[in-house]
Amino acid sequence: MRYRQAPYSPDSEVAAMLDALRDEMKQGTARGAGRHELTLVLNGDVFDFDAPRVIDRKSVFHDLPRSAEHAVPAMRAMLADHPVFTEALGRVVADGHTVVFISGNHDVQLTLPEVRDLVRARVVDAALAALGGTPGEGAREALAARVVFRAWFHKTPDGIILEHGNQYDAYCSYRYPMLPFGRKPGEIQPTMGSLACRLLASRMGYFNPHVDSSFMLSAFGYLAHWARYYMFSRRSLALAWALGALRTVVELVRRREPERRARRRACLAAAARETGAPLRAVARHAHLFARPAEDRLGLVARELWLDRAVFGLLAVAVALVWLLLAPSWLAPAALVAPAGLVAYERLVPKLPLDATWKRVSRAARQVARAHRARAVVFGHTHNPEGTWEGGLFFGNTGSWSAAFEDVACTKPVFASRPLVWLRSEPGSGSAARLSGGLVAWKNGRFEALTTSAPPAAGQRSEPQGASRPPFQSPAAAALRT
Numbered sequence: 001m002r003y004r005q006a007p008y009s010p011d012s013e014v015a016a017m018l019d020a021l022r023d024e025m026k027q028g029t030a031r032g033a034g035r036h037e038l039t040l041v042l043n044g045d046v047f048d049f050d051a052p053r054v055i056d057r058k059s060v061f062h063d064l065p066r067s068a069e070h071a072v073p074a075m076r077a078m079l080a081d082h083p084v085f086t087e088a089l090g091r092v093v094a095d096g097h098t099v100v101f102i103s104g105n106h107d108v109q110l111t112l113p114e115v116r117d118l119v120r121a122r123v124v125d126a127a128l129a130a131l132g133g134t135p136g137e138g139a140r141e142a143l144a145a146r147v148v149f150r151a152w153f154h155k156t157p158d159g160i161i162l163e164h165g166n167q168y169d170a171y172c173s174y175r176y177p178m179l180p181f182g183r184k185p186g187e188i189q190p191t192m193g194s195l196a197c198r199l200l201a202s203r204m205g206y207f208n209p210h211v212d213s214s215f216m217l218s219a220f221g222y223l224a225h226w227a228r229y230y231m232f233s234r235r236s237l238a239l240a241w242a243l244g245a246l247r248t249v250v251e252l253v254r255r256r257e258p259e260r261r262a263r264r265r266a267c268l269a270a271a272a273r274e275t276g277a278p279l280r281a282v283a284r285h286a287h288l289f290a291r292p293a294e295d296r297l298g299l300v301a302r303e304l305w306l307d308r309a310v311f312g313l314l315a316v317a318v319a320l321v322w323l324l325l326a327p328s329w330l331a332p333a334a335l336v337a338p339a340g341l342v343a344y345e346r347l348v349p350k351l352p353l354d355a356t357w358k359r360v361s362r363a364a365r366q367v368a369r370a371h372r373a374r375a376v377v378f379g380h381t382h383n384p385e386g387t388w389e390g391g392l393f394f395g396n397t398g399s400w401s402a403a404f405e406d407v408a409c410t411k412p413v414f415a416s417r418p419l420v421w422l423r424s425e426p427g428s429g430s431a432a433r434l435s436g437g438l439v440a441w442k443n444g445r446f447e448a449l450t451t452s453a454p455p456a457a458g459q460r461s462e463p464q465g466a467s468r469p470p471f472q473s474p475a476a477a478a479l480r481t
Contacts, residue, residue: 001059002409003208003402010400013417015088017441022095038097041154043379043397044104044164047078050197063198066188071109072118079122090126093146100148105166108180108188111151120147152177155275158424158432161373165380168363169356170290175259176267182257192293192300195251200244210403245304252294284370288363302350311344357381364394374434377420384418386438386450395420395438416442
C-alpha cells in the first residue's frame, strides 16, 4: 500500500495548482475587467472513508458503522494528516472565493452535519491564518459562508451542474442521496461498492484501488497474481475473497431498505432547498438513478464471482461422487456439469466495467435536459473527458489520486493532473457566456485539452481524454482531487 504513503500524495500539487488559480483571479481583476471570482468545486471522493484506518502507523481493516461517531474522528485524522491541502483551501477562501464540497461514494459521510461542521471549521481556521491578525466581528461567519456542501449535486447561477456521478452506477448508488440512511437514524446505508472496498478489496493486498486494471482481472490473471504474491506466503488470497464476498452479500440482504415514497419526496425536497433547483427538475434528475445493487443480487453475485464459484463447486462435487461411487446414472451429469459452467459463462457474460462508465457518461446528457443546463460535469469514473456538443459542455474531472501501474509506485498512470475549468463571462444567468473545458495541470502551468469555447452551431468539438486508461479519485469546475 505504498500509494497511501505521504511521498505519493498529491497534496503539494493540489496546493500549487490552487495558488496558480488564485493568481489568475488576481491578475484578471487587476486588468480592470471587474472582480474575478472563483467557485472551486471538489467533485466527490476527496476523502476516502472506505480505506483501512491508520493506527500506530499501520493499516488496520475496519467495518465500522458509517455514522458521525466514527466519521468525525476519521475526518479529523485525515485533515490533520494533510495540512498542505487544508491550508491551500484556506487561502482560496481567504481571497474571497467559494469552495464547494460534493459528496461522492467514498465520502458520503460529508452529508453528516457533524462532519460538515468539522471540515468547515478547519478550512475557516486555515483562511484566518492566511489573513493573519485577529478576525473582526463577523469575519468567521463570513468565511464560513464561503465553504459550501452539496450531498448530491451543485447548480451554479449560470447553468452548470456538477455531480460526482455515482448515482448512475448500481454498485455505488443510494436511493436517497440527500438522506442516505438505513434503518438506524444517522447511520449511512451500505452500498455494494463500499462493502466490497472495506470487506474485500482492501484485504486483498498488492492491488491499487486507484487503478481499475490492478484488480479487474480474469481468472488466469488472479491465478498469476496469487502465484506471484501469495504462493509462498502465509496469507490466503482465496480466503480473503471468499469471506469478503460472502459478507458483502449477507450485509446487503440483511440491511436492505425498500423504497419508501415519503422518504423519496423528502429527498427531492431537500435537494431543491439545498441547490435552489426547481423541484420538477430535481424529480426528473432523480428518475435517472440506477437501482441500488441490493435490489439486484444476481448482478452482485456475478460481479463478485460467487455464481461461478457455485457452479464450479457443483461440478467438482458431481465429479467426485461419480469417481468415488461410480453410479452409472451419474456419468452424464459428471460430463454435463463442466459443460454447463462453460455455457453459463458464454451465455451470461459479466458486465464489463466500461459499460458502467458509459452509462454514467450517457446520464450526463439526460441530466442536462432535466435542468436545461449549459454544462454538466461528473467525476466517479476516474476517466478525464471534455467535449462541447451543440453549445453544451460535458466533462469528467478525472482524478488526482495516487494511480500507479506498478506496486512500487514508480510508473504513474498519467504525467499530468486533469481538471475542468469553465469561465462565465459578462452577463447574468443564461446570458453569461461559457467557455473553457478540460485542462491539465502539468509542470506548473495549465494546458487546455478541449476547445476553449463552444463550437459553432451544428459542430462538435473533439472529445479529449475519453480513450485514455482509467485515472482515479476526484476534482471539478474547477477541480476534483
